[in-house]
Amino acid sequence: MSASPARAPSVTYLDHGSTSPVRPEVADAMAPFATARFGNASGAHRMARDARRALEEARETVAGVLGSAPAEVVFTGGGTESDNLAVLGVLAAAVERGDRWPTVVCSAVEHAAVLEPCRAAAKGSARLAGVPAVVVREVGVDPDCVVDLDALEAALDPSVALVSVMLANNEVGTLQPLAEVVARVRRMAPGAAVHTDAVPAAPFVDLAAAAAGADLISVSAHKLGGPKGSGALVVREGTVVRPLLHGGGQERERRSGTHDVAGAVGLATALADAARTRLSESARVAALRDRLADGLLAAVDGVVESVDRRRVLPGHCHLRVTGVEQEELLVLLDDGGVCASAGAACASGALEPSHVLGAMGVGPADARSAVRFTLGHTTTGDDVDRALAVIPGAVARLRR
C-alpha cells in the first residue's frame, strides 16, 4: 500500500489460500502456553506433565478430525515439514528395507513442498535424509486440473514406494479423486504408501471421510485460522517414516524437538472449529465466492474461470483476465486494499510461472493473466462488495 495515510483503504483480504486470520478461540486457547503453562512436555515434573496433558488432548482432537488414532498423529512445524517428512521419511524407510531405487509417483500439480523433496531425492540431494536416489514419475492433469487416473495407473508398478496426490489443489482449488487413486494404488502397487497433502482442503472437506484410504495426511494450522509454524502428519499404523529431525526422539522417534505445545493446541482448536462449522461455512463461503465470481464475470469483459466451479473448493475463485499482466493487477488491487495472489512466489518474492497452469495446458501468456481470490472463515459480504468496487476499475486502467 502507498505510504500516504490519506490513501490507505481498509483491507479486503481475499488471500486465505496463502494464510488466514487466527481465530479468536485459537488465540485464547494458545495464550496460557506463552505464560503460565510453559512446561516442556517431555519432562517428568508437574510443569512438564501439565504441558504433556495439553499436548495429548490436542493430539486426540486432531486425530478425531482426521479420522486417525492419536498414535498416528505426528506434530510438525507446518505443512511443508509434514510434506517433506511424508516424502523423504517414506523413501528413507523404503531404502532401509532394501529398496535401493524406490519410485515416487506424484501429480504434476503438487505443492512445491511435495515436488521439491521428490526432485531433491531424484538428484541425489537427499542423501542425508537416508535417500540415495529415487525415480520420480510425475502424472499429468486434465484442463480442470484433475489428475489423470489412467496415466497414474500406468505409472504404478511394484517398484513404487510412495504415491502423493493432494486432496485439493491450492492454486485453482480442484478436488482430486483420492479414493480412486487409493483403489488403483492398492491394486497396482500394493507395497506403496499413499500420501495426501490436505493443507488447502482442510477448512472445507471432511478429512476423516475423504482421506480415509490414505496412509499419510498433511495438514497446516495457518490455513484454517490457526498459528503459523504448526502442522501435523498422520502416519497410519503400519506405515513407517524415518525422521528428518534427529534428537530427543519425540513423537515416537518421528520428529525430534521440544514440543510446540501452543502450536499443537492452536492446530487442534482450529481444526475442531473448522470441523464443527464445516457444512455451514462451506455453504456460506461458496455463496460469497459465487457472488464475487458472477459479479466479475458480469462487470469485466474477457474474464474466464480457470476451472468449473463445481469441481473446486468453496473458497476458490481462480480467474484469467485477458490482456492483463497479473503482477500489474495485483499492484492496483493492493492500492485499492484488495489482497489477492497468483501462484507461487520464488525466493526473491517475484511471481513464478505457474507449474499448475502449465500442467493444465494453459499457455504462458494466459498463465500470466491469472489471479486467485480465496475466501475463508472471516470473509463477509462487505469484502465481496469492496472487491467488486475495486477490481473492474483496476482491470479497465490496465487495458487502456
Place this chain on the structure above:
Amino acid sequence: MRVLVAMSGGVDSSVAAARLVAGGHEVVGATLKLWGGASDSGCCSVADVDDARRVAQQLGIAHHVFNLAEEFEASVVAPYVADHVAGRTPNPCIECNRHIKFDRLLERSGRLGFDALATGHHARVAPGPAGEGHRLRRGADAAKDQSYVLSMLGQSQLARLVLPVGAMTKAEVRAEAAALGLRTAAKPDSQDVCFIHSATGRAGFLAGRLALHPATVVDRRSGEAVGTVEGIELVTVGQRRGMGQAPDGSRRYVVAVDVSTRRVTVGGAAEALTREVALVPSSLTWVGAPLAEGTAAVAQVSAHGRPAPCVLGSGPSGPVVRFAEAQRPVAPGQTVALYDAGDPDDVVGAGIAA
C-alpha cells in the same frame, strides 16, 4: 508526484528512493527479477532483493518485485549469446536499459499510474534548450558517471525519468545512506554482468549456451598463422589477453575477428589503431535533434573510457564516427555514445559499432 523507484539493492537506488521520500513525493519501490540462473554478481540476486526490500521498509514505502525474466531472456540474454556467435561484443547492461528498464518497466510504471520512473543512475536529466524537452547530462561524479549506459534514451523516456543522485558524488551518496542508517550504505557496487557468475566468467556462461569453435590467429602483416584460440566466440576486437607477443617482444592486439573463416587477425599496438568506427544505421538514437553530418562531437566507446573528439560522417554502409586521433578499435556490438562538442557533459545520442 507519484514515482516508481527501480531499486537494485545498491546504495545509489537506495538514496534515490530516500531523496524522493524526503522531497514529499509518493514513492513506491520495485526490484526486477531478471535472472533465475546461477549468479552471484549483484544486481537482482535474492540477497539484493532482500536489501532493496529492507531499505524500502526503512523508508516506509511499499515495495514490489517484478518478474521480467522471460523478457530479459528474450531481449538481453539470447541476443547476447547470438552476438557472440556472430563475432560481436555486446553490452548486455545497455540492452537491459534499452529493452527492460526504460521500455517494459517504464511502460508498466505508466499503466500503474506513476508520473515518473526513478533510478539510482549517476547521470542528470536537465531541461532542454530554450526550456523545451529534456537533456541528458553526465553525473556530477566523473569517476562514476553512467551517462554512457543511458545514452540510448530519447525525449519520451527522459520526460518520465527522474535521476535523484546524478548531482551527487559517490561519497555523498554513501554518506547520506549511512546517515539514514540504510542497510546498503557500505555495500560494494556491483561490477559484473548480472547473469554471469564471477567464478566461471563469460567463457563459462557462453560455453553452456553455445558451441565454441577454435580459430587460427593470423598476423596482419605477414599473413602467417601464429597460434590458435579455443573459442573464437570469446575473442573481442582490441583484446590483448591471450594473444601473446610478436617475435620482437611487442604485444599483440586483436585487430579483426572473422567468425565465418574462423580467423582472428592480430597486429601490434600501432597497427591496432583506427581512425573511425562505422555505426549500425538502425541503432542510431538521438536525445534531441539528430546531429547533422559533418558536426563535431565527443565520442565515448566504453563505460568509463576517455572521451575522444570526433566528427560524425558517413560511409558506404551508413554513419561513421571519425576520430581526431587514432584509437584502439571499437569491437562490433559496442555502444558509441556521442556528447556535445561545445558542452561535453551533454549526451547527444548513441549508436552501435558495426
